[in-house]
Structure formats: C-alpha cells, structure tokens
Amino acid sequence: NAGVTQTPKFRVLKTGQSMTLLCAQDMNHEYMYWYRQDPGMGLRLIHYSVGEGTTAKGEVPDGYNVSRLKKQNFLLGLESAAPSQTSVYFCASSYPTGNQPQHFGDGTRLSIL
Amino acid sequence: AQSVAQPEDQVNVAEGNPLTVKCTYSVSGNPYLFWYVQYPNRGLQFLLKYITGDNLVKGSYGFEAEFNKSQTSFHLKKPSALVSDSALYFCAVRDGLRRGYQKVTFGTGTKLQVIP
Numbered sequence: 771n772a773g774v775t776q777t778p779k780f781r782v783l784k785t786g787q788s789m790t791l792l793c794a795q796d797m798n799h800e801y802m803y804w805y806r807q808d809p810g811m812g813l814r815l816i817h818y819s820v821g822e823g824t825t826a827k828g829e830v831p832d833g834y835n836v837s838r839l840k841k842q843n844f845l846l847g848l849e850s851a852a853p854s855q856t857s858v859y860f861c862a863s864s865y866p867t868g869n870q871p872q873h874f875g876d877g878t879r880l881s882i883l
Numbered sequence: 884a885q886s887v888a889q890p891e892d893q894v895n896v897a898e899g900n901p902l903t904v905k906c907t908y909s910v911s912g913n914p915y916l917f918w919y920v921q922y923p924n925r926g927l928q929f930l931l932k933y934i935t936g937d938n939l940v941k942g943s944y945g946f947e948a949e950f951n952k953s954q955t956s957f958h959l960k961k962p963s964a965l966v967s968d969s970a971l972y973f974c975a976v977r978d979g980l981r982r983g984y985q986k987v988t989f990g991t992g993t994k995l996q997v998i999p
Contacts, residue, residue, distance in 0.1 A: 792898050811991060860926055877926055
C-alpha cells in the first residue's frame with residue numbers, strides 16, 4: 771500500500787506561471803484535503819472534498835482551485851502563482867467518521883520566484 | 884470556534900528522561916483529540932487519539948497522552964525519550980458531537996529535541 775502519494779515532490783515556478791499538484795490515495799477514503807504548512811503557522815486548510823465530484827473551500831482558498839473527478843485523486847491548481855504561495859503543500863485523506871485520523875502524503879515543496 | 888494551543892515552540896530533553904509536550908484545546912462539543920508526529924521532509928504521521936473512555940491513551944512508539952477535561956488539556960508524554968523521537972509534534976482537535984464533515988484544527992507544532 772502506497773497510502774497517499776503526492777507529485778511532484780519539489781517545484782520552482784516563476785510568478786504568474788500555473789501548475790497542478792497531484793494527490794492520489796489507495797485507501798478508498800471518502801474525504802480528501804489540501805493543506806499548506808508555513809513556519810510558525812501550523813497547517814492551514816486550503817480546500818477539501820467529501821466525495822467524488824464535490825469540493826469546498828477551507829481557511830485559505832484564494833488563488834487555488836481543486837478538482838476531484840475520481841475518488842482516489844485530488845488535484846490542486848495554482849492559476850497564476852505568487853511569491854506568497856511559496857510553501858510546503860500536504861495532501862491528506864480520511865474516512866468520513868470523525869474519530870478516524872487523517873493520512874498524509876510527504877508533501878510538495880513549492881517555491882515561487 | 885475551536886482552537887488548539889501548543890504553548891512551547893521547542894522542548895529540549897535529555898535522552899532517557901521523561902518528556903511532555905503540552906496541548907490545550909477549545910471546542911464547543913465533546914473533543915476528539917489527536918497527536919501527530921512529523922519527521923524532516925515527511926508528512927504528518929498519526930500517533931494516538933482520544934475519543935472517549937480512559938483518560939490515558941496509549942499510542943505508537945511508546946507515546947501516551949493524558950486527557951484532562953477540567954483543564955481542557957491533552958498532553959503528550961513518554962517515560963524515556965530517545966534521540967530518534969526528535970521531530971515536530973502536532974496536536975489536533977475536532978468537535979465530536981457534530982455529524983458529517985467537521986474541520987480539524989491543528990496546533991502550530993512543538994519541536995522536540997532529544998539531547999544525547
């Protein structure tokens with residue numbers, strides 16, 4: 771079992787470029803999440819999904835879009851990258867029952883120049 | 884609104900000594916509480932959780948946590964620290980009374996440094 775897999779692991783972009791971060795899970799989890807991690811700020815939820823074809827905004831959604839066309843995949847898009855989006859991005863997934871933990875990927879380290 | 888506080892950015896402890904990483908929380912209903920560990924260049928890994936029942940919860944790698952409802956705390960503990968325990972630790976809370984999707988709030992993390 772791979773768990774949660776994120777691609778790419780590293781990326782450097784120029785301001786204004788676009789890109790898509792990919793997340794795949796093989797645990798048949800209903801819920802999926804995208805977080806960003808910045809020093810001293812913990813994890814902040816960008817967007818989440820409670821099932822195939824559904825997405826919703828989290829705490830810091832501006833500048834990002836997501837799609838969940840298949841249950842096992844959750845894509846995060848940056849349409850026009852800004853330096854403020856330099857961060858480490860984590861994807862996670864979980865069962866829908868609230869007493870279950872989230873399972874995290876190993877992150878994508880993104881730098882915007 | 885729910886919240887989690889980890890009052891210490893860093894905790895230093897000598898190898899072999901007991902360790903405590905502190906967490907306090909605020910939630911409107913019954914709390915579901917979690918501890919996660921993050922090693923360098925890795926994602927968060929689940930350590931243990933409190934849902935209901937015994938206030939002392941045992942988890943992975945010899946860690947345990949004590950739930951204290953009156954103090955709204957959920958401190959992470961280990962009787963004897965190892966150098967390999969050095970990592971970033973996150974406490975998280977969710978409102979357990981509500982059904983369906985509920986946001987999980989994470990603390991800002993505490994860096995544990997175990998000194999040989």
